[in-house]
Amino acid sequence: MRLGLLLMVLGCRTTGGDYIGDTRHFDTTYATTDSDSDTDTDCVGSDEGPWYPDADEDGFGDASASSRDCDPGGWVNVAGDCRDSDPFIHPEAPDRSCDGIDDNCNDVIDDEYRADYRLISMQPSGAIIDISRNNGSTLAFIDSNPSFPASSTTLAEDDVGFGYIRFPTPRVGTFDACTGDTTTIGPTGQDLTGAMSFGPSMELYAINGGAGALVEIDLATGNATTIGNLGVQLDNAGLTYDCSTDTMYAIDSAAATLYTIDYLTGSASNPIVLGLAFNAVGLAFDHQSRQLLVATGTELYSVDPATGTDTLIGATDPDVNDLAFFPECQN
Ligand SMILES: [Ca+2]
Ligand SMILES: [Ca+2]
Ligand SMILES: [Ca+2]
Ligand SMILES: [Ca+2]
Numbered sequence: 001m002r003l004g005l006l007l008m009v010l011g012c013r014t015t016g017g018d019y020i021g022d023t024r025h026f027d028t029t030y031a032t033t034d035s036d037s038d039t040d041t042d043c044v045g046s047d048e049g050p051w052y053p054d055a056d057e058d059g060f061g062d063a064s065a066s067s068r069d070c071d072p073g074g075w076v077n078v079a080g081d082c083r084d085s086d087p088f089i090h091p092e093a094p095d096r097s098c099d100g101i102d103d104n105c106n107d108v109i110d111d112e113y114r115a116d117y118r119l120i121s122m123q124p125s126g127a128i129i130d131i132s133r134n135n136g137s138t139l140a141f142i143d144s145n146p147s148f149p150a151s152s153t154t155l156a157e158d159d160v161g162f163g164y165i166r167f168p169t170p171r172v173g174t175f176d177a178c179t180g181d182t183t184t185i186g187p188t189g190q191d192l193t194g195a196m197s198f199g200p201s202m203e204l205y206a207i208n209g210g211a212g213a214l215v216e217i218d219l220a221t222g223n224a225t226t227i228g229n230l231g232v233q234l235d236n237a238g239l240t241y242d243c244s245t246d247t248m249y250a251i252d253s254a255a256a257t258l259y260t261i262d263y264l265t266g267s268a269s270n271p272i273v274l275g276l277a278f279n280a281v282g283l284a285f286d287h288q289s290r291q292l293l294v295a296t297g298t299e300l301y302s303v304d305p306a307t308g309t310d311t312l313i314g315a316t317d318p319d320v321n322d323l324a325f326f327p328e329c330q331n
Pocket of ligand 3: 095104105107109
């Protein structure tokens, strides 16, 4: 009883390890001297710490919590858990989902999402080119159907490429960026201006610059339905979507202006004038590097969507007026 009262007064535990730096020892489990001379005062053999709490029991401890010299039971000696309340978030978890969460605790959001995807562009000839994300150079050509010269392409979640072909009749189709195989879906019924992107739930969006409207394209028929007015002129535009932040972006190449697009209403907002000169425009969000990639026709840039600051990646050859991502081809 007297010992218990003493421990209550001192606020120490009768079981478990000692706090680092705490030279008092009330637990006979552990030695009271530093038997292996590593200065941590008390633990022996394999009990040597530091030890971290692992509340979600995923095997990784919370380094921001107080560590202990000795394992009080259930603690771990590997730190690095950036969310010790979620067992699916730790340094060895996959971060392949596009959810805006850093699942593998490396301070990069969704860094494994589409990490092995390649940047492509469809040429006026219908050919597909692979573009280096490092320097803008062309890595490979894939011949495609010359009657499928898409002015805008985008990728669905199931890795099917969609393209918009403006002439002679505005229409949409699908393509395989590895084989070049194409399939026509049908006419859009509207003269769109070549900007197209999927949104959060497999809705295919495009811009009708003449009407100043955002439209949705029916994946089965190709028919375009107006969602709403942009409120700005977007005659020659690029369109892309960042699923990690649920943000759609458009660039009006004529005014060199970046907009945020509300895909529910169509309205364009938050205009940021870019210091770029456009001959054409391609726009794609790179989820691996978390950069907004912008092609001006002759050059590839990354653009900070918060500030509009651009960084030249490199010259493109041939000219590029469309950007999209596609899975690596399996040979
Ligand atoms: Ca943990
Ligand atoms: Ca965790
Ligand atoms: Ca990550
Ligand atoms: Ca993630």
